[in-house]
Amino acid sequence: MRLTGGCNCGAVRYASEGPWRPVIACHCSQCRKTTGHHVAATSVPREALEITGEPRWFASSKNARRGFCPSCGSQLFWDGPGVNISVMAGTLDGPTGLVVKGHIFCADKGDYYEIGEGQRQAPRADPELTTQVV
Template sequence: MVKGACECGAITYEMGAELGPVTACHCSQCRKISGHFTAATPAPIEAVAIKGEVRWYRSSQRAQRGFCPTCGSYLFWEEFDGLLYLMAGAFEAPTGLQMDGHIYYGDKGDYYEVRDGLPRYQTGRKSQVIKD
């Protein structure tokens, strides 16, 4: 069972389901909300048991982001597709997870490059892969 929490511990959560791979998102919303890019993994929303009061921010017509109202930790992303995308940095170690790629790499900040050999998609996973 994978467990996670915000920085102050006011929100904790655990999953009884197997998690998917971690994906890095470089879109401008993720960069602004986190200060860099984000790394998240999907889980069926019904498999995530959350304790504590999550504050939700509707960041677009198709998604919302969940935060701790006390410490401000960004914990969740939801697209109303039955999945909750969990920020990988909030998990307790060990997770056993692996990163599988980068999405919205075409929107990344101009101050860094990623050279880990994983696919870098221009936008979403069905878009063009960026080659060196």
């Protein structure tokens, strides 16, 4: 399934045939601080992602970096040393057919919102929900 997306101003675009992972919501403090709320992200094999334009990268930890548009500031990617690169689901174009599969780092979530029941909730990382960073 070919999906496309990009930043708010259009300076950075991306596309991939996938395979696309279901969307996972991350409630860790780092995701909340970089976006202003929790992150909802899918992922795709890094070698399958075509990026046009030049995202800027910020080393957010010793194991990962975050990619964003240097013009408009839209956060686009979370990239760790695993096989996949995470793509912020809100930056995808049009209908995607993707669904939220679960929530990680729920122990760190903000106190101003609730997570609805019916989806898997993990207090920290969960290898069944995400591609792990080694």
